[in-house]
Amino acid sequence: MVEIFAEAVAPCATRTAKRSTFTPPPGGFYPRNGYTRHRMTSFQSTLGEGEEAIAEELAASQREISIAEFFEKNKHMLGFDSGARGMVTAVKEAVDNALDATEEAGILPDIYVEIEEVGDYYRLVVEDNGPGITKEQVPKVFGKLLYGSRFHSREQSRGQQGIGISAAVLYSQLTSGTPAKITSRTKGSADARYFELTIDTDTNEPVIQDEGSTTWDRSQGTRIELEMEANMRARSQLHDYIEHTAIVNPHARIELREPNDHFKFERAEGAELPAETEEIRPHPHGVELGAVIKMLNATDSHSVRGFLQEEFTRVGAKTADSIIDAFRDRYFGREMVWPVDSTVWPPNAEAGEEDATGADAVRAAVTDAVSNKSGDDTAAFADAVVDELGSAASYSELEAAVAAAAEDVSVETGTTFGETVRENAVEAVWEVLSATRGDDLYSLVDAATSVQKDDATVAGIARRIGEKFDEDTPRDRLTRPDLRQFVARAAETTEDVDDVTVGETSRENITDEIWDAMALVTDDVPLTREVADERNAARDLLDAMTAVDVMAPPTNCLAPITPDLIEAGLKKEVDAEFYAAATRDAEVSGGDPFVVEAGIAYGGEIPADGTADVMRFANRVPLVYQRGACATTQTIKQIGWRNYGLDQPGGSGLPNGPCVILVHVASTNVPFTSESKDALANVPEIEDEIELAVREAARELKSYLNKKRSMEKRREKQNVIADILPKMATKVSEMTEREALNVEDSLARIMNNVLVEADVADGALSIVVENHDDVNANPEVTAILSDEPSDLSAGSVVEMDGEWFVKWEPSVSGGDEAELTANVPDGASCELSVKGIEAEKLTVNQ
């Protein structure tokens, strides 16, 4: 909730509803008044002496305003614009709170909403069976804006959706002048507490007008009563809001009583509380710079490594190390590595005139640098350095090599090679190593550039890059951007002087090649508080976090409704003949996990003309306004519904027909298009998931419609033939002057039917099931007999009220038949009832 407000005040913060990174400066908000400064400046320039007085005057009139005061003047931003909308928002806040509170306490919600006309105003009452609020908390919860427990929790919650109930209190106070009346009772209390309160808009503090204890028929719960200016033009939105809330919260029972109507939305049978969600820590890919700095300041960890593992989700030791390496690259850079075998002694000797090359040159350098040590010791040292150095080294590696060599030699010879000696040695060796930069770089540049560049060009580029190193880069340590610069400048010079092109791709390739050859720096990374203080370091850390692959965040912070409950919810409020639902697996967007679910209801009592009804939800809260701007609606419009059996003129747009489409997006951070949180923003990952979820449900619709159509065809065929056949039979029996015929059997055979026939004759009962279809049939046959049967060959019999019910469930394969026989007294009658076979495929003869 904090961030909506923050967005309203500081437009430089992002407009999406990400967790706020904007911290209110201490002391409160200033009005958006850059204009004051400009004015002061122009005054300053034009006036001479009087300027100070003006400035003071202006300064005196500046003051802080409270949140409440801001809200007072900007109600529309938070859903309280018109009288119609205001009522819906107030109901929404209260109902959301009630649902959240009861769920958290593990209670199945039972919520009562009443709206009554009271003179010029409307009175809103919302009651719940939740755990109640303590008497200390009531004033703050209802009387202080932006107060609540949900702001910082990173789990799916309705609370993310709104500013809070206190805004409704303020609205009611502003429009009707009367205080809010709150009754609450916690479990086990003898009495309920009663409060009448308002909000002091200057201080954003509750003002208790009245307080006391009172009797109440609920043993626990909360009741809020608000009087406000409103109008019932939003009746249908209000009704939709409650009805839709009931659909996606099938575990709740909600009652709505308003001036013209009374609705009860019952709990779905067997619906339980949604799964408990757990709060998760932020994901490295989902935080912004300000948040990182804040976290660095707040953490207990001293080391960055510890900070990463403690404060973020999905960061273990290995990931932390990867991030830190990436951080090192950005913060420190890497060090260039120079090969040993290209060195010569003395450094910069002309070709052919060197005294030693390669390792020998290194030895020579070391020997030259060391004084005051015996020849043998020095030689030993030099050898040791060469050994430690290996084939190539960066400056740091050189330092380490020298140190190691000194240690070894100290142990061996007993002579100490102290700091100064080591430093000199390092310097000397470095001189020879780095003397041949240009030549050394040649092979890298050559590998990176195409065959078309001739040797001279390559050599030229390599040399020029080498020259760059000399100037401002101690240790030949560079960040990648710096390296890129070097390459760019070298390339430019080459282009000018040698008249060849070195394009962007080449430069990029050269940079890559060199960067890959450079060595990671193993310096200690700074501590967390140091990084917090230095913005560039924090920036580098954030970049490193983003660059490293991190596993998607866990999804136990989400509680999807699940397909069964979506269907149950739809079933109880929408009278349809077909229901389908689908829940996708959780995905990630911008570091926040989300889950998309879809549901479809079709046919039945849903009105057939007009477009399909789209119900949109975010975190189990209905989205009622701004339907056209919502990503959900847009995604649904783009689906080709004809493919799924619905009429869609023009091939795009909402489909026509008796259909309800439900979409629910649950996330720790649902992205909206504006601060009023009515419509989902167009985030590609979420849109893709919406489409996939809807298509999953639509596929079930398609097969249902296909089946329905083929059943209709069957029925038609059956009707025509059932009409014709008896006429034919009558004709032939007339012509042949034989008895009238029964055509049922022939009919059954024609329709690939299952024929069930009962025959009672001479004390014998015979029930036959003939399966003329080619698939198995498993009918449930019930024969109601007027007399008791004996010697049943199959099935079971039960007596009830003087009648005998024979129950038989044969399994008959295609083309086969099954028979039940029994003995019955003469004159017994038999009535058949068959279940388990569709009416169109069943023929019953009795």
Place this chain on the structure above:
Amino acid sequence: MSSETTDAEARERLIDLAAEFYDQFEGGDIPHLEVPTRSKSNIEYDEDADVWVYGDRKSTRSANSVRGARKLLKAVYTMEFLAQQLEEGRSSTLRELYYLSESWDEKEAKFGTQSESDKLIEDLEIVSGVKREDLHMRPEESGAKIMGPLRIREQTRRGDREIHCQEDVGQGGYQIPNNPDTIEFLENDADFVLCVETGGMRDRLVENGFDEEHDAIVVHLGGQPARATRRITKRLHDELGLPVTVFTDGDPWSYRIYGSVAYGSIKSAHLSKYLATPQADFIGIQPEDIVEYDLPTDPLSDSDVNALESELEDPRFQSDYWTEQIELQLDIGKKAEQQALASRGLDFVTDTYLPERLDAMGVL
């Protein structure tokens, strides 16, 4: 198929058919009717009878589809009507049957087109084994006109008539009735029978006295010959022992006319033994005549070519003689009418062409 079926017998066959349906219903079976497939692909040559009859392929009308059920209903209603008609000793035309169905109460039993009812009568004819004529159903087209030295006796509704087909008839000749089995041959002085396709040619022959000169019985086919015509031709051959010749235009449709006289038609192949005269010979116009006599011609149209090619596939025309002639015609790409012989003079046909051809065929 017997040549005579009494009314009582015919009626009984219809009722037997109804009884078959009855039994199917009683047994809980799906009512159905099987008839031989009446198409080119189901024509077989019957060696003994020397004619073409239906093969073994069958089409089934079954009540297990909406269409089939409707057909069977119509069949049954029609059967009842025919039985009634026979009992009353009345008759009707095929077209009258179609209109009659409109008066039936049952909507589903009404015929949509006459071709539907015609086909149904054919079905019933085959399945019941009773000729259409014996069911008292008449077609529209009338039978042939005969001119020649032949005395006959016809049984009519109004009493018996004795007629000599040259002396007792006018210029048009004797018109045979729908049921030629009512004719009795009394005496004749004929040597052979000449069947002629067109009226114009027939008149030419009569005017030139061809029938008197050569003692020929001239039978005017009138295009595709009616059943009665084919029947009388067969009877002339079988009962009087007269050779039969056929003289038509020189195009594929005319060859089919010859075919139906000699081989049997596809539509009534079940009656071939009753209607076809396999010994009938083809005079012309042959494609080789077109070449030899250099007759005025018309080019073959696309449909003519298609018909010729279709005849190459027709089992009835797959003899060496026909294959040669048809391929010749496809080569020259021309057709000629029999009356084109007039280009050689009005008397050419009776003075030269026919005598030459008949002589070559061994008839004269």
